[in-house]
Amino acid sequence: MTKHEPFIHIARRDGLAWWRAWLIRLAAAVLALLVSALFIYSLTKLNPVKVYAAMWEGAFGTPRRAWITARDASILLCIGVGLAPAFMMRFWNVGAEGQVLMGGCATAAVLIYCGRSLPTAALLGIGLVVSLAAGALWGVVPALFKAKWNTNETLFTLMMNYIAIQLTCFLVAKWENPKGSNSVGIINQQTQAGWFPAIAGKQYLLNVIIVLAVAVGMYLYLKYTKQGYEISVVGESENTARYAGISVRRVLIRTMAISGAVCGLSGFIAVAGASHTISTSTAGGRGFTAIIVAWMAKFNTFVMILIALLLVFLEKGAIQIASQFHLNDYASNVVEGIILFFLLGSEFFIQYTVRFRSHKNKKEVAPS
Amino acid sequence: MAEDFAVRMVDITKTFGHVTANNKVYLELKKGEILSLLGENGSGKTTLMNMLSGIYFPDSGQIYVDGKEVVIASPHDAYALGIGMVHQHFKLVDVLTAAENIELGLPGGPVVDRKAVAAKVRQICERYGFDVDPDKKVYDMSVSEKQTLEIVKTLYRGANILILDEPTAVLTPQETEKLFAVMRNMRDDGKSIIIITHKLNEVLAISDRVTILRKGEYIGDMETAKADARSLTDMMVGRTVTLNIRRDTPIDPQRRLEIRNLTVKDAEGVTRLDSVSLDVYAGEILGVAGISGCGQKELLEAIAGLQGTVSGSSVKYRPTGPEGPAEELIGQTPRSIAEKGVRLAFVPEDRLGMGLVAGMTLVGNMMLKEYRSGKSPLVERRHPHDMAQKIVRELDVVTPSIDTPVRKLSGGNVQKVLVGREIAMEPTVLMSAYAVRGLDINTSYTIYRLLNEQKRRGVAVIYVGEDLDVLLQLCDRIAVLCGGRLNAIVDGRTATKEEVGYLMTYLKKDREAGA
Incomplete structure (x- = not known):
């Protein structure tokens, strides 16, 4: 029997030096910019360099824009950080969207119902606690079902999103202001009660500080605590965990409480620290985008900072070029897509090496 | 003469890497007989049968079916020759019904004529005394029902030569009796059957002849009527080897x-x-x-x-x-x-799937049983670090470093790490x-x-x-x-x-x- 060597041979790499991995990622980014440039030029005859400059302008051009970019990136980062422990445990939590919304709704409820009677510090304190609890609840329910009946967590967390969205719709209708607007409007617009205070005159500095603290905390938790160790063991092999005397159920439920709580915290920041309103777009798909953030960073919360920034930068830049050059929204989406495609694709080349068939070593291949 | 044999396998050799699973093995199966293939674990029984059913391809040797030399390169070839195998681990789709499983993979259009399939299944069942409900889903079936379904599946596909790989391992004594009864029915109908087993009482109860393998070698065959448990055991285990x-x-x-x-x-x-x-x-x-x-x-x-x-x-x-x-x-x-x-130290059979965390480093694995000790919420790495170094040094573990994931170690070194950790807990x-x-x-x-040292302790x-x-x-x-x-x-x-x-x-x- 003769066996032909396939034209393309894909083999797993046996570990790659970290700097070579980053070199591949950098190459992918450069390639993405080149392909995007080609696309921009061939379709619009615009100067790609100008377009890129405009993107930069859109994200960081003025201090205000830079702060908005930082504000949005920090919320995305916070959700990604929340997903990290669940993913480390190989628990596919795709329910961040719902967990964020529940945290947001809880915060909005505090601001609306207690906004006149309590000072801002108390409102923020209570809002923080209830949003953590609401997010944790939304995370624990699928974990409980998984622990008890081994339900599929991907479907379960996904469906929990829809419950959260419907619940948010209901609350928006209930809290409608003014009546008939089908929106809650800006909560406590006059008093700014329960809004994040500006620090050193920077409106969004507190958001960034909280999220960075959570990111560092999560990094330490996963890497240096006994609970973090248990999460890694359960993620690798439940059998080994049982053998080592780890209660898989307990770790499952505890970790999803933490994961959901951090996502709930993102909802708190989004409402009290950013939009000061609640609607179904408070999460706005970021619960899903954060999955990309968490995975591309391999659950390293520091790398997540970079990726969250990149994604928000792309988004802001895309909006800018759309308005500045009167391009269709879709054109900027295409640029965003090309860049993400290359960056995600580069992970393949980091994990695997591709060899093409060569005539030279054809004879060396042993028949199998 | 040659036409009396349903199958003859001559000088079959099969190696996996440097392990010889079968070395010039000889096997013959007469038409209308039940042949037991007897041997210890790892004696090459299943490997030999996998070559007959087209799952493996022999390195050398000839296979004759009905007296003609054949090449069996895939399970399709085997079915074309009327050879069907029931594996130890069933190959059924849980969410499909019995009839759907039977039909699965057969040529034909996109539409399955369930009625026709069910009718043919019933016909096979009546003929040999099987009990299969064509509309029952596999996930609702007991192990014995699944096995019956596997056998019916091979018969449905026209198998004349059946290979059963340790069929009784999963059955109760009553179910075993039932299986033996249908096996006899099939034999009387002219089917030739090979049953892989290492249970002597079953060999004696069901088979007409027995072929014995030991460590990949053909030892001999004999009529079951002339054999007894003692003589079969002797052939199966062989002479004692001194190991010092x-x-x-x-x-x-x-x-x-x-x-x-x-x-x-x-x-x-x-x-x-x-x-x-x-x-x-x-x-x-x-x-x-x-x-x-x-x-x-x-x-x-x-x-x-x-x-x-x-x-x-x-x-x-x-x-x-x-x-x-x-x-x-x-x-x-x-x-x-x-x-x-x-x-209580425990070195389980599944080293990387139970005893160790495959993706973790040696140090990480050292912590597995002791990470909980102490009141601090943080893990202590100093001691596991020293422990890993000590085990690497004392047991000559070949590893690039103690920060290498154990997955990347060879089997022997993995076991040294595991045994070393378990012994370190005194x-x-x-x-x-x-x-x-x-x-x-x-x-x-x-x-x-190491085990003897522990015994002395x-x-x-x-x-x-x-x-x-x-x-x-x-x-x-x-x-x-x-x-x-x-x-x-x-x-x-x-x-x-x-x-x-x-x-x-x-x-x-x-x-x-x-x-």
């Missing part, structure tokens, strides 16, 4: 574990371990012999707190001898056992399952040496093994399991290989009566 494993006389052996009426049922309600009672002594190595899947795993896991047991089971741990205080281990979790101060009981499986000679002797060592030569030269006593029951406990110094081999495959009559 050190064995000291136990010093002051004290009873440390009292196992009483230990019974384990699996998720499907099949009894895996049947009221086993035995004592394990400190300062001795107790061997556990048995064909694979006869309750060894359940025995160890029940003691370790990893396996649910039937009420009435008991394992008492006596750290200071038979008169001292006792701790009941049954009903506890691995964690509570450890917290009670019972230093156990009072050390259980090991197939501790030298897949290891080279040198590493195997390292493991024997006064540890109660349980050694579940498969190589009888090793069991007989390492262990002080050997408990022989057969079909989940404790068949006998023999003295490791005086027992013979034939005796143990016989006890592994032939349940004593007085014990069978209770079944």
Whole structure:
């Protein structure tokens, strides 16, 4: 029997030096910019360099824009950080969207119902606690079902999103202001009660500080605590965990409480620290985008900072070029897509090496 | 003459890497007979049959079907020649019905004529006495029903030559009887059947002839009528090989574990371990012999707190001898056992899937059992780090560093890391399952040496093994399991290989009566 060597041979790499991995990622980014440039030029005859400059302008051009970019990136980062422990445990939590919304709704409820009677510090304190609890609840329910009946967590967390969205719709209708607007409007617009205070005159500095603290905390938790160790063991092999005397159920439920709580915290920041309103777009798909953030960073919360920034930068830049050059929204989406495609694709080349068939070593291949 | 044979396999050789699974094996199957293929674990029975059913392709040798030389390169080729195999692990789709499973993979249009399939299935069932409901979903079926379905599936596809790979391993005695009845019906209908087994009583009960393999070699064949359990055992286990494993006389052996009426049922309600009672002594190595899947795993896991047991089971741990205080281990979790101060070391069969965390470093794996110690919420890395270095140094573990994931280590080094960690906890009981499986000679002797050191330290060592030569030269006593029951406990110094081999495959009559 003769066996032909396939034209393309894909083999797993046996570990790659970290700097070579980053070199591949950098190459992918450069390639993405080149392909995007080609696309921009061939379709619009615009100067790609100008377009890129405009993107930069859109994200960081003025201090205000830079702060908005930082504000949005920090919320995305916070959700990604929340997903990290669940993913480390190989628990596919795709329910961040719902967990964020529940945290947001809880915060909005505090601001609306207690906004006149309590000072801002108390409102923020209570809002923080209830949003953590609401997010944790939304995370624990699928974990409980998984622990008890081994339900599929991907479907379960996904469906929990829809419950959260419907619940948010209901609350928006209930809290409608003014009546008939089908929106809650800006909560406590006059008093700014329960809004994040500006620090050193920077409106969004507190958001960034909280999220960075959570990111560092999560990094330490996963890497240096006994609970973090248990999460890694359960993620690798439940059998080994049982053998080592780890209660898989307990770790499952505890970790999803933490994961959901951090996502709930993102909802708190989004409402009290950013939009000061609640609607179904408070999460706005970021619960899903954060999955990309968490995975591309391999659950390293520091790398997540970079990726969250990149994604928000792309988004802001895309909006800018759309308005500045009167391009269709879709054109900027295409640029965003090309860049993400290359960056995600580069992970393949980091994990695997591709060899093409060569005539030279054809004879060396042993028949199998 | 040649036409009398349904199958002849001549000089079949098959190697996997440097392991020779079959070496010039010879097998013939007459038309309308039931042939037993007998041999120990790893004797190459399944490999040989996989070549007949087109799953593997032989390195050399010829296969003749109905007197004509054939090339079987795929299961399709095998089916075209009327050869069908029922594997030990069923190849069924759970969410489909019996009829759909039967139809699956057969040529034909996109539309399945369920009625026609069902009718043909019923016809096959009536002819041989099977009991299959074509509309039943596989996930609703018992193990025995699934097996019946597998057999019907091969018959539906026109098989004249059937291969059954250890079909009785998953069946109750009653179900086994039923299976044998349909096998006889099929034989009387002219089908030729090969049954892979290592149970002597079944060989004698069902087959017309028996072919014996040992360590990949063809040993011989004989008419079952002329064979008895003794002669078959001798052919199966072969002569004793001297290994020069050190064995000291136990010093002051004290009873440390009292196992009483230990019974384990699996998720499907099949009894895996049947009221086993035995004592394990400190300062001795107790061997556990048995064909694979006869309750060894359940025995160890029940003691370790990893396996649910039937009420009435008991394992008492006596750290200071038979008169001292006792701790009941049954009903506890691995964690509570450890917290009670019972230093129970366990080297499980599945090293990377249970004993170790494959993706973690050596240091990370050292922490697995002790990370909980201390009040701090943070893990302590200093001690595991030193421990990993010590194990690497003392056991000559070949690894780039102690920060390498254990997944990247070779099998022998993985086992050294695992055994090293378990011994480092200074156990009072050390259980090991197939501790030298897949290891080279040198590493195997390292493991024997470590076990003997523990024995000298006064540890109660349980050694579940498969190589009888090793069991007989390492262990002080050997408990022989057969079909989940404790068949006998023999003295490791005086027992013979034939005796143990016989006890592994032939349940004593007085014990069978209770079944």
